[in-house]
Amino acid sequence: MVAEKLKYKKTDNLIEWYNDVLIKAELVDFSEVKGFAVYRPCGYSMWESAQRYLDPKFKSIGVENTYFPLLIPEKILNKEKKHVEGFSPEVAWVTMGGDRELDEKLAIRPTSETIMYDSYSKWVKSYRDLPLLLNQWNTMVRWETKETRFLLRGRENLWQEGHCAFTSAKDAEKNALEALGFYRDFMEQVLAVPALIGRKSEKEKFAGAFRTYTVEAALSNNFTSQAATSHDLGQNFSKAFEIRFLDDKNSWEYAYQTSWGMSMRSIGVMVLVHGDDNGLILPPKIAPIQVVVIPILKGIAVDKDILAYAKKVETKLSTIGIRSKLDARDTYSAGWKFNEYDMKGVPIKIELGEREVAANSLSVKVRFGGERYSIKLGEINQIAQKLEEIQENMFDNAKKDMTSRIKVEKDKERFISELTNAKAILKSAWCGKEECEDKIKEITGATSRLIPLEKEELIDKKCVFCGDKANFNAYFAQSY
Numbered sequence: 001m002v003a004e005k006l007k008y009k010k011t012d013n014l015i016e017w018y019n020d021v022l023i024k025a026e027l028v029d030f031s032e033v034k035g036f037a038v039y040r041p042c043g044y045s046m047w048e049s050a051q052r053y054l055d056p057k058f059k060s061i062g063v064e065n066t067y068f069p070l071l072i073p074e075k076i077l078n079k080e081k082k083h084v085e086g087f088s089p090e091v092a093w094v095t096m097g098g099d100r101e102l103d104e105k106l107a108i109r110p111t112s113e114t115i116m117y118d119s120y121s122k123w124v125k126s127y128r129d130l131p132l133l134l135n136q137w138n139t140m141v142r143w144e145t146k147e148t149r150f151l152l153r154g155r156e157n158l159w160q161e162g163h164c165a166f167t168s169a170k171d172a173e174k175n176a177l178e179a180l181g182f183y184r185d186f187m188e189q190v191l192a193v194p195a196l197i198g199r200k201s202e203k204e205k206f207a208g209a210f211r212t213y214t215v216e217a218a219l220s221n222n223f224t225s226q227a228a229t230s231h232d233l234g235q236n237f238s239k240a241f242e243i244r245f246l247d248d249k250n251s252w253e254y255a256y257q258t259s260w261g262m263s264m265r266s267i268g269v270m271v272l273v274h275g276d277d278n279g280l281i282l283p284p285k286i287a288p289i290q291v292v293v294i295p296i297l298k299g300i301a302v303d304k305d306i307l308a309y310a311k312k313v314e315t316k317l318s319t320i321g322i323r324s325k326l327d328a329r330d331t332y333s334a335g336w337k338f339n340e341y342d343m344k345g346v347p348i349k350i351e352l353g354e355r356e357v358a359a360n361s362l363s364v365k366v367r368f369g370g371e372r373y374s375i376k377l378g379e380i381n382q383i384a385q386k387l388e389e390i391q392e393n394m395f396d397n398a399k400k401d402m403t404s405r406i407k408v409e410k411d412k413e414r415f416i417s418e419l420t421n422a423k424a425i426l427k428s429a430w431c432g433k434e435e436c437e438d439k440i441k442e443i444t445g446a447t448s449r450l451i452p453l454e455k456e457e458l459i460d461k462k463c464v465f466c467g468d469k470a471n472f473n474a475y476f477a478q479s480y
Contacts (some may be wrong), residue, residue: 010220026344068112150268176258187266192285273398321384
């Protein structure tokens with residue numbers, strides 16, 4: 001018996017491949033509610049790993065975890081005009097409580113700025129009450145009208161959202177950039193996905209924000225995908241919600257605020273970047289199972305010795321801190337198991353049969369790159385080193401691929417053609433005007449993805465598209 005293979009090749013149809021691999025690798029499944037995913041243990045385990053990495057990072061700068069209601073009264077949601085305009089098409093509403101109509105509609109949390117800031121206005125009275133640094137690990141609901149995609153764009157999403165308030169613009173900006181750095185490090189150090197970081201254009205920034213920062217990843221079809229965002233809200237929300245404090249000179253001031261978040265989309269991006277036609281390829285740091293031990297059983301007396309040896313190997317792996325699993329099921333062939341764990345992206349398979357028992361050795365196969373080799377049982381500590389090597393190699397490979405997809409473009413016609421046909425991710429000089437970006441999107445389907453944080457020498461003095469004075473360089477691509 002052979003494990004079911006993927007229906008699509010990654011190079012032929014990235015999204016169909018992606019949907020297929022997520023189901024067959026058992027990360028997610030469909031539910032009876034359209035656009036709402038079931039997160040299976042393998043997929044949810046990766047979210048737990050994200051929490052274990054990021055939560056201490058947040059707490060290292062004084063952020064505390066909290067929880068606010070799922071439901072938001074309409075009058076509170078409507079307090080920040082630009083914010084609600086940005087979300088209103090996607091808000092899901094509760095209008096009934098049991099069999100009675102509610103006096104006021106309640107929004108199911110699309111994001112928590114409004115419900116949290118209503119409380120902040122009660123809690124913040126003095127500069128001594130600041131900074132206020134809170135984070136939630138929760139879910140949010142946005143009633144997507146476009147086609148939903150597992151992890152990338154669903155109607156309910158697992159995520160975290162940090163919401164902070166400060167006495168100064170400088171402190172708020174520092175916090176927004178610190179959060180951005182945490183997300184970049186998670187993408188690169190845990191998911192082995194190289195990150196493009198920068199700020200969003202005025203057109204693309206978060207509704208109600210003063211400035212939005214983004215973490216973007218390059219995909220194999222020359223699209224990009226946003227993995228996390230961090231927003232400097234300025235005083236826009238504090239003025240709408242009357243979050244004011246008496247400063248040390250006894251004058252009333254509005255707080256400066258930030259919000260920042262990352263969702264399961266980051267895991268989806270990782271799948272898109274690293275997977276192949278055999279399924280997932282998981283970086284060891286995020287893999288729920290880092291090493292699987294597969295005994296080669298033949299239904300004869302020697303199987304007892306093989307199983308005993310396999311248990312010994314798995315115990316040693318666990319002792320040295322490796323997330324390992326012994327698959328001793330006799331209802332599936334070894335070949336079926338090999339294909340199954342390739343589909344699930346397990347970084348290393350260890351195969352054990354009569355030969356390995358006799359030689360006191362391990363046969364090792366690496367998922368990324370397909371390397372095969374043997375080591376002695378006494379050298380089992382090398383497996384931990386190999387996992388570190390795999391992590392580094394996956395990042396280096398993804399970075400080379402990303403670099404190969406980014407092209408500097410000065411010519412308008414090539415700019416339009418290459419974006420329309422997704423031939424590359426383009427970096428070009430740009431004016432930054434909303435009307436220019438609207439036209440670029442109308443013609444090519446692409447948007448500005450980010451403006452680099454560091455000041456750079458302009459690629460050209462004129463905007464690549466409209467010909468007006470260029471104000472900065474920017475990256476452009478179609479996106480998921």
